[in-house]
Amino acid sequence: MVGNGRTRFLREFPASLHEGTGAIFVGAGVSMAAGYPSWSKLLTEIGEEIGVNSRDIQDLAALAQWHIRETGNATGVRNVIKREIGFDRPLPETVRTLARLPVRHIWTTNYDRLIERAFAEISRPLDPVAGAKDLALKVTPGATRLYKMHGSVDRLDDIVISTDDYELFRTKRGAFLPLLQAHLSSMSMLFVGLSLTDPNVRHVLSLIRESFTDAPPEHFAILKPPKAEDFTNDDEFNARLAQHKLWAKDLSRYGLVAVEVDDYDEVPELLREVERRVAAKRVWVSGSWPLEDGNSFTPRVYAVAEEIGRLIGKTHRDLVTGTGLLVGPAVVSGFMDALREGGGWDIDRRLIARPFPQGVSGRAVDRAQWTALRTEMARLAGVTIFLGGLKTNKGSPVVADGVMEEFALAQTAGSFVLPVGAFGGAAEQIAKKMIGASAPPDGPKASRPKDDELIALLNPSASDKQILATVRAILDRLAKVA
Known part of the structure; x- marks a missing residue:
């Protein structure tokens, strides 16, 4: 070096x-690296036809020029390129x-x-x-x-x-x-x-x-x-x-x-x-929250999601979102507020949205497409924040299986997983799974918060301000390592 x-x-x-x-x-x-020949090897045959060893020539463009002059046209050179480069080799x-x-x-x-x-x-x-x-x-x-x-x-x-x-x-x-x-x-x-x-x-x-x-x-x-x-x-x-x-x-x-x-x-x-x-500068916020069940946490989930979006924007990170119910719109709203407050509207570059196509009457939901979108978001983001993760099933709130799938995909992609479990749902389950896990909580290969941070983010009595302070401290620590 x-x-x-x-x-x-x-x-x-x-x-x-x-x-x-x-x-x-x-x-x-x-x-x-893909297996195509070097310039010297590519022009070996061309050189032999006019009595020149291509390994002895530094100016290989001149070798091609000599061949064209001797033969009267560029057909020979072009045929060699077509034969040696014109077919597909495995992608490196x-x-x-x-x-x-x-x-x-x-x-x-x-x-x-x-x-x-x-x-x-x-x-x-x-x-x-x-x-x-x-x-x-x-x-x-x-x-x-x-x-x-x-x-x-x-x-x-x-x-x-x-x-x-x-x-x-x-x-x-x-x-x-x-x-x-x-x-x-x-x-x-x-x-x-x-x-x-x-x-x-x-x-x-x-x-x-x-x-x-x-x-x-x-x-x-x-x-x-x-x-x-x-x-x-x-x-x-x-x-x-x-x-x-x-x-x-x-x-x-x-x-x-x-x-x-x-x-x-x-x-x-x-x-x-x-x-x-580059991915460390992108944060995926995964989560959903039902609007119709009257859960007392609903206003807080929206407020915390909005502030997380604002935090992402103010710290010059990019937002990755699938626009999950309630959580997604709140995060995007806070993120855009931060961009406006900063005097810039660099939304086309900094907002990476992958909304999920919804099923309508007579048309089934394409689950494979949803998984493909989730996989792409996991690949793009170096940090994934999980918030909420509830949905309604037959009138009752249940853990959103889609958010749990996103957790698995984020882990596979090597994303740092940051669950805010204080409000329950998938985020709570994820946080409890990660306490004491073997995954490193700090250093260049960190993939989860420290145990005391996970416990703090699981505390339903913590104020919104305390939750956000913990999230920010974790993101700041990751930025220093990166």
Whole structure:
């Protein structure tokens, strides 16, 4: 690792994602992790046809250019790309995690469709932009934009591969440049899969240099040093390692902080840690409460739910809600009040609502869809607060089985479970289950409150103010650990 790059990365980049100012650049290393060939291997056959060993060439774009000149066209190069990259390989965990992060802008010089497939796998909207003309197309509401600045395997007649393509980039694909430079000037960008041997790297770094300002946002590059087993002899390995070390240090000229890993196998866990830290800024409030039974706790449940929503808003966290009966609307009301009081209405980003479709006459409730929505909310939230959790069955209040399902899903997702059990219902059952449980109550892997906090939140005689003070103390402690 170079300097304190990993520490800075885990502190700064999740915060940028939460604030909506994080972007991602996907390099060739990500494609190689999926089993696609490196640039050198991709062009091995091309080189052999003209008597050149691709391993001996640093400028692989020039190798493609030589082949095109010798054969009179780019068909051979395109056929190799189609054969080697045109089929689907298994999705690596790195790409799956990237698709789950709250990012709206992804850049890549790769031709493959890994990112498109990862987004489709979780039914997340994505707008690929593979050509300059695509930039003018209307953006799908809520979609992430994928800028394939060097083209795509499904449009081989319009890819950047040869020296001519790079030199004429401004003429043919120059519309990408102002947007990339704007993102580099205003966002924190994470570079994943950046490689010293990727012929696209020099091109991209030159564009970064052009957009460099006196105080640019901090960008990060996850890098893997070369390994001895990848080379035929020690001299070749040592030479490449020396180049890598100098290159990693040199990235600071472009505003990039190097975050080194020993192997690309570490990258998925590093990105999952980013995902967890972003999730820690999101709080899911799970609960329901019947309106018709005249329970004396009803006004208090509404008041506490509203104040919890206000607390989430004031502490710059995001709210995740399924809008459960009484509890959901109260939480949303308090949350929106906090946003208004803070002078901002950043609701489209900070309010993550997944209302459950209700059954109507002649139409049964889709339980599978409810479970899918609950599973998504559990994944999105790093903290889950349970409040109430009652419903009416044949005129009598009973524990809401849906809230108990949400408890199980929150645990599976690794969410910190915070039950306010003072008013009974599912939250009371959850709190009693957690007292004395083996799950850690503090530290970086905490998943429940301390026993004395659970007991305090179970006390029906505690005032609303005392309950809220305990909830806030727990959230503050989690924020410090994160």
